Amino acid sequence: MTSTLPRTLTRELPQHEGQTVRLQGFLHARRDLGGVQFLVLRDVSGLTQCVGSGLELPLAESSVEVVGRVKAHPKAPGGFEVQVESFRVITPAVEAPPVEIPKMEWNVNPETMLDYRVVTVRGLKERAALKVQAELVAAFREHLNTEGFTEISTPKIVSAGAEGGANLFPIDYFGAPAYLAQSPQLYKQIMVGVFERVYEVAPVYRAEEHATSRHLNEYLSLDVELGFIESEEDVMALQNRLLAAIMERLKERCAPEFALLGATIPDVPAHIPRIPLMEARQLVTEKYGHAVGGKDLDPEAERLLSQHYAETEGSDFVFVTKYPRAARPFYAHPELNADGTPNAELTRGYDLLFRGIEITSGGQRIHDHAMLLESIAAYKLRPESLEGYTEVFKYGMPPHGGFAIGAERLTAKLLGIANVRYARAFPRDRHRLTP
Amino acid sequence: MTSTLPRTLTRELPQHEGQTVRLQGFLHARRDLGGVQFLVLRDVSGLTQCVGSGLELPLAESSVEVVGRVKAHPKAPGGFEVQVESFRVITPAVEAPPVEIPKMEWNVNPETMLDYRVVTVRGLKERAALKVQAELVAAFREHLNTEGFTEISTPKIVSAGAEGGANLFPIDYFGAPAYLAQSPQLYKQIMVGVFERVYEVAPVYRAEEHATSRHLNEYLSLDVELGFIESEEDVMALQNRLLAAIMERLKERCAPEFALLGATIPDVPAHIPRIPLMEARQLVTEKYGHAVGGKDLDPEAERLLSQHYAETEGSDFVFVTKYPRAARPFYAHPELNADGTPNAELTRGYDLLFRGIEITSGGQRIHDHAMLLESIAAYKLRPESLEGYTEVFKYGMPPHGGFAIGAERLTAKLLGIANVRYARAFPRDRHRLTP
Numbered sequence: 001m002t003s004t005l006p007r008t009l010t011r012e013l014p015q016h017e018g019q020t021v022r023l024q025g026f027l028h029a030r031r032d033l034g035g036v037q038f039l040v041l042r043d044v045s046g047l048t049q050c051v052g053s054g055l056e057l058p059l060a061e062s063s064v065e066v067v068g069r070v071k072a073h074p075k076a077p078g079g080f081e082v083q084v085e086s087f088r089v090i091t092p093a094v095e096a097p098p099v100e101i102p103k104m105e106w107n108v109n110p111e112t113m114l115d116y117r118v119v120t121v122r123g124l125k126e127r128a129a130l131k132v133q134a135e136l137v138a139a140f141r142e143h144l145n146t147e148g149f150t151e152i153s154t155p156k157i158v159s160a161g162a163e164g165g166a167n168l169f170p171i172d173y174f175g176a177p178a179y180l181a182q183s184p185q186l187y188k189q190i191m192v193g194v195f196e197r198v199y200e201v202a203p204v205y206r207a208e209e210h211a212t213s214r215h216l217n218e219y220l221s222l223d224v225e226l227g228f229i230e231s232e233e234d235v236m237a238l239q240n241r242l243l244a245a246i247m248e249r250l251k252e253r254c255a256p257e258f259a260l261l262g263a264t265i266p267d268v269p270a271h272i273p274r275i276p277l278m279e280a281r282q283l284v285t286e287k288y289g290h291a292v293g294g295k296d297l298d299p300e301a302e303r304l305l306s307q308h309y310a311e312t313e314g315s316d317f318v319f320v321t322k323y324p325r326a327a328r329p330f331y332a333h334p335e336l337n338a339d340g341t342p343n344a345e346l347t348r349g350y351d352l353l354f355r356g357i358e359i360t361s362g363g364q365r366i367h368d369h370a371m372l373l374e375s376i377a378a379y380k381l382r383p384e385s386l387e388g389y390t391e392v393f394k395y396g397m398p399p400h401g402g403f404a405i406g407a408e409r410l411t412a413k414l415l416g417i418a419n420v421r422y423a424r425a426f427p428r429d430r431h432r433l434t435p
Numbered sequence: 436m437t438s439t440l441p442r443t444l445t446r447e448l449p450q451h452e453g454q455t456v457r458l459q460g461f462l463h464a465r466r467d468l469g470g471v472q473f474l475v476l477r478d479v480s481g482l483t484q485c486v487g488s489g490l491e492l493p494l495a496e497s498s499v500e501v502v503g504r505v506k507a508h509p510k511a512p513g514g515f516e517v518q519v520e521s522f523r524v525i526t527p528a529v530e531a532p533p534v535e536i537p538k539m540e541w542n543v544n545p546e547t548m549l550d551y552r553v554v555t556v557r558g559l560k561e562r563a564a565l566k567v568q569a570e571l572v573a574a575f576r577e578h579l580n581t582e583g584f585t586e587i588s589t590p591k592i593v594s595a596g597a598e599g600g601a602n603l604f605p606i607d608y609f610g611a612p613a614y615l616a617q618s619p620q621l622y623k624q625i626m627v628g629v630f631e632r633v634y635e636v637a638p639v640y641r642a643e644e645h646a647t648s649r650h651l652n653e654y655l656s657l658d659v660e661l662g663f664i665e666s667e668e669d670v671m672a673l674q675n676r677l678l679a680a681i682m683e684r685l686k687e688r689c690a691p692e693f694a695l696l697g698a699t700i701p702d703v704p705a706h707i708p709r710i711p712l713m714e715a716r717q718l719v720t721e722k723y724g725h726a727v728g729g730k731d732l733d734p735e736a737e738r739l740l741s742q743h744y745a746e747t748e749g750s751d752f753v754f755v756t757k758y759p760r761a762a763r764p765f766y767a768h769p770e771l772n773a774d775g776t777p778n779a780e781l782t783r784g785y786d787l788l789f790r791g792i793e794i795t796s797g798g799q800r801i802h803d804h805a806m807l808l809e810s811i812a813a814y815k816l817r818p819e820s821l822e823g824y825t826e827v828f829k830y831g832m833p834p835h836g837g838f839a840i841g842a843e844r845l846t847a848k849l850l851g852i853a854n855v856r857y858a859r860a861f862p863r864d865r866h867r868l869t870p
Contacts, residue, residue, distance in 0.1 A: 064831075092831060094805075094829050118826050118830075127630070145573070152565070153568075153860065157615075157652075157653055187861060190556070193556075194556055197479070203637065217592075228442070368526065369529050370529075388553075392554060395496040395528045396462070396493075396498040398498035425622070430609060434823050
């Protein structure tokens with residue numbers, strides 16, 4: 001029979017010292033010490049050590065109920081233990097878990113951990129990472145709402161890629177060719193015409209063949225777009241305020257999770273430092289002797305540039321600005337020359353680096369219809385394939401810009417998780433389609 | 436040159452009576468009356484009538500800036516107008532919009548409206564519908580957060596369908612067969628083992644060939660799952676509280692949108708009436724002479740049952756409970772007989788009807804591993820194809836249940852929008868893959 005006591009959570013135990021409570025959760029661990037039984041019950045709010053004797057204990061991970069008396073106990077997790085008065089198995093585990101949940105480490109057999117993700121995801125560190133991500137996303141929305149943004153939901157089945165044709169997953173849409181959206185880029189721009197300031201939190205898809213520790217084939221994109229701006233400075237200023245609000249909330253709500261993972265929550269400077277890409281490449285070469293390949297920053301250059309700003313300005317963040325057109329898509333707004341004409345080389349696009357890795361691409365977008373058509377021609381793209389995109393620019397789109405943050409990459413970097421796959425509940429990668 | 440005044444929004448005008456303000460927005464409408472020019476500026480917060488003369492006005496939908504003096508004017512929208520001191524075109528429209536935005540009606544040429552959605556979505560009613568949906572979704576999250584739920588993000592690329600094999604969109608996943616997820620059913624159940632109470636707001640996909648006014652091929656699903664329940668009554672009680680919280684928030688924040696659309700926000704009873712499906716079928720037949728086909732309720736029966744509860748109990752909502760196994764998927768928890776054995780016919784699944792239409796399927800799920808395998812056999816499904824699903828039930832899953840609400844269908848029904856496609860920014864249907 002079920003006790004008539006209301007359920008108490010682990011985190012509420014201090015309010016119930018000396019009282020009898022009813023706990024429910026999973027049997028996290030068990031130990032027999034010469035007739036005295038220690039069982040650790042895991043619920044959503046933490047671990048409770050329970051002490052009893054003569055109990056018929058089921059396999060680990062069974063869901064169980066304990067009714068017992070709360071007693072202060074300095075050595076128990078949380079400072080309290082429960083002396084078992086009655087014990088009930090709610091649902092027995094029928095097999096021992098393939099991995100001992102209390103002893104898991106990410107660095108041991110990472111593929112095995114992901115193969116058994118349906119149960120390894122119950123681990124305390126796994127849970128902490130996903131909890132931090134949920135709070136991060138909630139803080140993202142909450143802050144943008146205070147700045148007058150509206151949440152949107154845009155199609156993930158599209159007829160063409162927003163970033164060009166590469167890296168798309170094909171879908172059979174009632175016999176017609178379609179693709180999974182790489183980004184809500186076009187749609188969030190259209191919606192600036194409706195709500196002026198919009199955001200979306202939704203999955204995006206990149207069919208990238210290579211497997212790296214920083215890429216996922218499906219990830220949660222935190223997308224922002226705002227209209228009636230003067231330049232990309234307005235976009236960076238918004239992102240600066242947003243990051244500060246996110247870290248503030250994480251400090252309030254996720255201190256235990258950061259402690260468990262041995263990670264620290266960064267301070268966000270009131271004005272995150274900015275450096276134009278060309279100067280950044282030069283700095284890295286001159287200060288660290290690292291020759292930067294390509295037109296962008298390579299991973300080592302990102303790391304060194306971050307190191308520089310951490311050392312000289314105490315900032316974990318740096319905006320790298322004025323990306324060249326060659327490293328940006330056709331819709332990036334060109335930098336303007338002193339006479340107001342578009343600069344042929346540079347854009348108003350930026351990246352944000354955090355602790356050595358790019359976590360955002362953003363910038364101002366082209367809003368002028370004629371300029372957009374010229375850019376499409378300059379990029380040697382077929383204007384017909386972009387008609388759906390260019391159509392809306394006939395109707396007075398205001399100057400606008402935005403950015404996107406990969407939720408898992410930011411979570412992983414915040415928590416010091418080396419592989420971004422562990423910042424997603426059920427990651428998809430080149431070889432992983434289950435669970 | 437840009438004025439140095441900060442931008443003022445339409446809704447802030449009453450605080451600025453007699454002052455000069457700077458407005459930015461879209462040129463919603465324009466009229467010349469013998470030298471006096473009326474222009475209506477649309478920003479995110481409403482419409483402002485501006486009065487000037489000698490202005491060179493661009494095409495409708497251009498984005499524009501007006502600097503002028505705020506004057507009380509009872510006949511103007513909002514009770515204030517702005518006397519133009521200076522006027523600037525921010526971005527000119529280069530073509531007149533294909534449809535006059537202020538004069539659009541959903542019932543005129545609905546397909547044309549969707550063809551030109553990139554600009555018709557700017558219409559006031561279109562915007563109101565999407566705004567209501569954004570608030571509805573925010574209220575959904577906010578209430579669940581207060582009840583200790585955690586937000587999750589689960590894969591939309593899956594190796595098999597949660598509801599069986601039908602109606603799946605195939606994806607080419609690096610050469611391997613995969614599908615778009617019909618529902619996060621399995622994944623939200625797994626995550627009950629981690630956070631006990633979870634929700635997800637994300638797109639889901641149904642490759643249904645038929646086009647109806649109530650179905651979309653891509654829609655936003657509001658998914659909930661909670662563990663450590665006693666029965667489906669706990670799930671319905673949660674949904675009852677949740678709906679009350681959502682309608683409360685809509686009353687606080689969306690009164691203008693409901694007024695614009697001529698719709699009323701329902702009162703949610705403290706205890707939404709419940710009726711078992713078999714009794715509901717009988718009631719509809721006896722009271723209204725409607726013979727119900729199939730094993731469920733047909734659309735006419737849903738309408739009549741809702742009418743009955745509106746008339747007799749003043750409730751816009753009714754739970755239809757105890758669905759037969761034949762009308763539910765294999766994971767639905769059977770009703771229990773008095774001796775605790777599973778009932779062979781009935782489940783603990785329910786539907787929620789709102790104003791004549793089903794807006795939710797929910798219920799308790801099977802948590803016992805042996806019972807789940809028996810159910811899979813009874814449904815004549817191949818257990819191998821469900822191994823990923825059954826795996827987690829080896830590890831002590833507590834009794835749990837949940838439900839899903841289609842955000843667009845609820846929005847449409849709340850606002851009296853006859854076709855659910857107008858409750859989505861960019862709908863996907865049998866023939867529509869763009870914009």
